[in-house]
Amino acid sequence: MATLVVKSPDGTERRVALSRRITSVGRDPENDVPVADAALPATALHIHFDGRDWDAAAHDGTAMTVNGRSRGAWRLGPGDRIRVGGTELLFDPAPQAAPAAPGGPAPVVDVRVAREALVRFSERLLGATDLPRLLDELLDALVEVTQADKGFLILLQDAEMTVRSARNVARETIEGAVGRVSDTIVRRVVETGKALVVADALHDAEWSGSTSVVNLRLCSVMCAPLKQKGEVFGVIYLGNDNVVSLFDQRSLDLLTVFAAQASLLVQNGLLLDSLRRENVALREAVTTRRYGDLVGSGASMREVFRRIEKVASTDISVLITGETGTGKEVVAREIHRRSARHAGPFVAVNCGAIPEALLESELFGHVKGAFTGAVASRLGRFQAAAGGTLFLDEVGEMPPGLQVKILRALQERSVTRVGESRPEPVDLRVVAATNKVLEQEIERGTFREDLYYRLNVVSIRLPPLRERGDDVGVIARYFLQQYAREFASRARGFTPGALVALKKYAWPGNVRELENRVKKAVVLADRSLVSAEDLDLSPEVLEPTAPLAEATREFQRRYVNEVLERNGGNRTKTAKDLGVDPRTVFRHLERMEASQRGEPPPEQETP
Numbered sequence: 001m002a003t004l005v006v007k008s009p010d011g012t013e014r015r016v017a018l019s020r021r022i023t024s025v026g027r028d029p030e031n032d033v034p035v036a037d038a039a040l041p042a043t044a045l046h047i048h049f050d051g052r053d054w055d056a057a058a059h060d061g062t063a064m065t066v067n068g069r070s071r072g073a074w075r076l077g078p079g080d081r082i083r084v085g086g087t088e089l090l091f092d093p094a095p096q097a098a099p100a101a102p103g104g105p106a107p108v109v110d111v112r113v114a115r116e117a118l119v120r121f122s123e124r125l126l127g128a129t130d131l132p133r134l135l136d137e138l139l140d141a142l143v144e145v146t147q148a149d150k151g152f153l154i155l156l157q158d159a160e161m162t163v164r165s166a167r168n169v170a171r172e173t174i175e176g177a178v179g180r181v182s183d184t185i186v187r188r189v190v191e192t193g194k195a196l197v198v199a200d201a202l203h204d205a206e207w208s209g210s211t212s213v214v215n216l217r218l219c220s221v222m223c224a225p226l227k228q229k230g231e232v233f234g235v236i237y238l239g240n241d242n243v244v245s246l247f248d249q250r251s252l253d254l255l256t257v258f259a260a261q262a263s264l265l266v267q268n269g270l271l272l273d274s275l276r277r278e279n280v281a282l283r284e285a286v287t288t289r290r291y292g293d294l295v296g297s298g299a300s301m302r303e304v305f306r307r308i309e310k311v312a313s314t315d316i317s318v319l320i321t322g323e324t325g326t327g328k329e330v331v332a333r334e335i336h337r338r339s340a341r342h343a344g345p346f347v348a349v350n351c352g353a354i355p356e357a358l359l360e361s362e363l364f365g366h367v368k369g370a371f372t373g374a375v376a377s378r379l380g381r382f383q384a385a386a387g388g389t390l391f392l393d394e395v396g397e398m399p400p401g402l403q404v405k406i407l408r409a410l411q412e413r414s415v416t417r418v419g420e421s422r423p424e425p426v427d428l429r430v431v432a433a434t435n436k437v438l439e440q441e442i443e444r445g446t447f448r449e450d451l452y453y454r455l456n457v458v459s460i461r462l463p464p465l466r467e468r469g470d471d472v473g474v475i476a477r478y479f480l481q482q483y484a485r486e487f488a489s490r491a492r493g494f495t496p497g498a499l500v501a502l503k504k505y506a507w508p509g510n511v512r513e514l515e516n517r518v519k520k521a522v523v524l525a526d527r528s529l530v531s532a533e534d535l536d537l538s539p540e541v542l543e544p545t546a547p548l549a550e551a552t553r554e555f556q557r558r559y560v561n562e563v564l565e566r567n568g569g570n571r572t573k574t575a576k577d578l579g580v581d582p583r584t585v586f587r588h589l590e591r592m593e594a595s596q597r598g599e600p601p602p603e604q605e606t607p
Helices: 111-126 131-146 183-192 211-216 249-288 299-312 328-337 356-364 400-412 438-444 449-455 471-486 496-504 510-524 548-566 571-578 582-596
Strands: 003-007 013-017 022-026 045-049 054-058 064-066 073-075 081-084 087-092 150-157 160-168 196-198 220-228 231-240 318-321 346-350 389-393 429-434 458-461
Touching (some): 054 064, 131 231, 131 249, 150 249, 183 211, 183 220, 183 231, 196 249, 220 249, 231 249, 299 328, 299 458, 328 346, 328 389, 328 429, 356 400, 400 449, 438 449, 471 496, 471 510, 548 571
Parallel strands (some): 318 429, 318 458, 346 389, 389 429
Antiparallel strands (some): 003 013, 003 087, 022 045, 045 054, 054 073, 064 081, 081 087, 150 160, 150 231, 196 220, 220 231
8 A cells, every 4th residue: 555654854764644535735734644733724735546647746735845846736666755944755665565567466455544544434324314424435445445436335125226326536426327337247246236347347248338338438346235134225336447456355345344344234224214214204194294282184083173164153052982991082172262262261061080979069169067077168169160161071871860960051151059059051062972882882781862952962083092193103203292391201202113013003092192102202212212112012912904895884883873973873875875684784783782782693694
């Protein structure tokens, strides 16, 4: 390898290996060869190797002499002495690494320098925060140690070659990179999965017939595959168009080592790049798919948003239905927030969480001495919600005796406190919610039909999370952002495996379960990306893929229920809308009732 003997003004002397294609010399410590010489400018000269010859060029008019004569630029030979300022540089081409003449022996790769370059490359990768920079760093290191004058990293995407990075000896990006590569050579490496060296492509009998080789007038080419699990997903392509026989087996061995490391690094980089883009898309989706505190963009959620928009400005009663944990209270709050009563209170009552003996007092209030323990008069939730909205959650759990009093309060818009006979007028709006099918409760005699129609002026059905498709990932991202800020967590996104698991899991607890799992994962996260394991979504808890016939039956069951609900339980109209015989709808309801009683269903018939 060529070297410079550097003699500084203070008399010190050192030998520097010229391992780069372009070597800068000057006072600035950022130079490849920094020299403590006050007479030198920041950068005094460059020494350039073009694959065949070494040239010295003064930088920005610096006074330079070669062998005692003033020169602006000079092709260096053995023993040439360069002087700039008070510094002298002695050039030694090092015979064992002299540039090869056309047809002559190839330069020998210095393994020590190559190993050092590999270490430097790995160190630089620690600071590479994005995929393009990672790929550029890889090629810069390879071009430096192999004495190529250009390098390309090519990835296969949908069976097409895409140049992801193209670099020259000056560490610059090559424009029009696709036209600088022999697709014939690349295809050979992709098809065989083996690296190859071409010593003199233009005069090689095997390659000289290739149009790309002839058009590009290629000399030395070296190409190695990038693999994952034995499959080629890209190649590293190096070339020099000035020197033939530049690359030998040692060069190919070096490229193979780089390619093995690069395969893993590039795969990780591609994965992280894809993950960043996916998380950016999720962040954007959280913003664009939000409707107040509700998140979603599927057809079912758009229908929910449309209904909220329609009913919010009115004072009519609304019944929200859906499984436990689907966010019924969030919908009720959104209706209140968008109504003319938004400045008034929003009062929520869980009818299933209050003992029956206390529920009447809780809702309507009581006067002092009305019962044991009534040491003072107290307003109920109806009075507390005056001017605003009263939300009756789990209204299907309300005892029959209290249903009569609720009905009267809604009809007369007044309530009577326990222990008092005089009614008090109340001005409020009632929004109710239930996870039960109230039509079935009416048939069983556990829920009053007149109260049902008083509450259910307009119904809004919230779909379960398992039916909401891509919304699951968007909602999970929403919770992750929220709790990462609240708990100062390092969690910033989800791994690809976690996103797949989020979609595959059935979510019996719906949005509430998703929120709790994400919150726990954020609190306990040790990494920036939350995994499926962090969410406790191991393979054994994920729903197995259902057979097509079973999935079809499940879809039909849900669809018939949805049309029934849309038609207010009218079976004849439902059958007409579905285009089936009314007996099919009756049998569907019989199967549902049998299932609820724990009995085997009647024989299945497809609608």
